[in-house]
Amino acid sequence: MVFKIPLSFPEFSLMEGQYLQQALQSGQLATNGPFIHQFETKLSKRLKTHQVVALNSGTSALHLALVLLGIGPGDEVICQSFTFCASANPIVYLGAKPVFVDSESETWNISPEILEDTILSRIALGKKPKAIVCVHLFGLPAKMKEIMDISGKYQIPVIEDAAEAVGSTLNGQLCGTFGTLGIYSFNGNKIITSGGGGALIGQDSSLIEKARYLSTQAREDLPYYHHLDIGYNYKMTNMAAAVGLAQLERLDEIVMRRKHINQQYKELMADFPGISFQENSGATDSNFWLTSILIDEEIAGFTNDRLRVVLLKNGIETRFLWKPLHLQPIYREVPFYGGKVAENLFLRGLCLPSSTSLSREDQEHIVKLIEKEYKKVV
Numbered sequence: 096m097v098f099k100i101p102l103s104f105p106e107f108s109l110m111e112g113q114y115l116q117q118a119l120q121s122g123q124l125a126t127n128g129p130f131i132h133q134f135e136t137k138l139s140k141r142l143k144t145h146q147v148v149a150l151n152s153g154t155s156a157l158h159l160a161l162v163l164l165g166i167g168p169g170d171e172v173i174c175q176s177f178t179f180c181a182s183a184n185p186i187v188y189l190g191a192k193p194v195f196v197d198s199e200s201e202t203w204n205i206s207p208e209i210l211e212d213t214i215l216s217r218i219a220l221g222k223k224p225k226a227i228v229c230v231h232l233f234g235l236p237a238k239m240k241e242i243m244d245i246s247g248k249y250q251i252p253v254i255e256d257a258a259e260a261v262g263s264t265l266n267g268q269l270c271g272t273f274g275t276l277g278i279y280s281f282n283g284n285k286i287i288t289s290g291g292g293g294a295l296i297g298q299d300s301s302l303i304e305k306a307r308y309l310s311t312q313a314r315e316d317l318p319y320y321h322h323l324d325i326g327y328n329y330k331m332t333n334m335a336a337a338v339g340l341a342q343l344e345r346l347d348e349i350v351m352r353r354k355h356i357n358q359q360y361k362e363l364m365a366d367f368p369g370i371s372f373q374e375n376s377g378a379t380d381s382n383f384w385l386t387s388i389l390i391d392e393e394i395a396g397f398t399n400d401r402l403r404v405v406l407l408k409n410g411i412e413t414r415f416l417w418k419p420l421h422l423q424p425i426y427r428e429v430p431f432y433g434g435k436v437a438e439n440l441f442l443r444g445l446c447l448p449s450s451t452s453l454s455r456e457d458q459e460h461i462v463k464l465i466e467k468e469y470k471k472v473v
């Protein structure tokens with residue numbers, strides 16, 4: 096379906112086309128070529144202390160992160176419940192078992208208190224978790240200080256799923272750089288895109304080198320094909336890296352634009368009763384990949400679904416917040432720790448159109464349609 100106003104549409108400058116043209120002319124479209132290295136170098140310069148391996152998706156980055164941490168059959172891995180299924184699926188690929196943890200209502204991300212209770216409870220059952228996957232939903236940083244303190248206390252490594260949080264910071268530090276390993280996604284509707292793509296980042300260069308090796312079918316540097324490990328075909332292509340590099344060069348501009356859109360929504364809807372926003376709290380600086388609101392039906396008089404349908408009829412795409420994984424049929428059997436924080440956010444929330452190309456007029460149009468819903472309720 097083509098929307099008049101899509102949720103999150105990519106925007107390209109002339110550079111993406113130029114780099115892509117160069118990649119095509121060089122004939123290097125696959126997993127060899129200069130753009131891959133340039134993309135990795137540019138990203139690692141930005142991260143300062145971290146090494147980067149460019150991959151073909153955020154999901155494969157998560158899968159490799161778990162492999163590097165030695166996760167295998169029967170191991171337990173704690174994962175934020177309120178997230179996209181790709182945060183948890185790679186745990187299952189390895190025959191390991193997810194354990195889901197609820198969110199806290201300030202950042203909407205994993206609750207440090209419940210995380211610690213969960214660890215203690217699993218240890219009491221004789222199953223110490225092998226890793227923790229935390230997420231920065233819609234770009235807003237999780238409580239990483241508390242999470243890393245718990246990680247240190249119990250000696251459990253953290254994989255930071257920063258798929259949605261490229262360019263977000265907490266106390267000035269970039270999301271993705273707090274955990275033992277971090278991942279980014281450059282899928283089509285993420286903050287910057289390479290078509291499909293991802294990256295695994297970490298400070299430990301031996302881990303990142305191992306990921307690089309595993310991502311290209313674990314090929315030894317020999318004149319013939321010789322394999323000591325089972326590898327994966329997970330490397331980013333040169334063609335994707337060409338687009339990704341041009342996008343990365345414009346990341347600051349794109350993040351500024353998304354933040355501006357968020358600011359404008361807040362101003363335009365400042366006195367809309369029963370509507371609140373996912374908001375920064377002190378130290379967090381979200382990239383506001385998607386502006387997300389909560390609707391209190393008792394005050395507003397309408398639900399998130401009502402708003403979704405009204406906007407859809409006007410060609411405007413919105414999206415529910417992620418349906419928590421502990422409520423997903425495929426994860427019925429998985430242990431869950433917490434209450435109803437994530438569930439209530441899901442029941443009340445909506446992501447609003449947040450493309451960098453969203454015009455002021457379109458934004459005002461969206462807000463007018465929301466305003467009209469109040470007039471229908473008397």
Ligand SMILES: *Cc1c(COP(=O)(O)O)cnc(C)c1O
Pocket residue numbers: 151152153154155178179181182230256258259279280281282292293
């Ligand atoms: C998009 C996303 C992923 C997966 O990234 P892909 O590049 O689509 O594989 C993982 N986690 C979260 C939270 C995401 O939003």
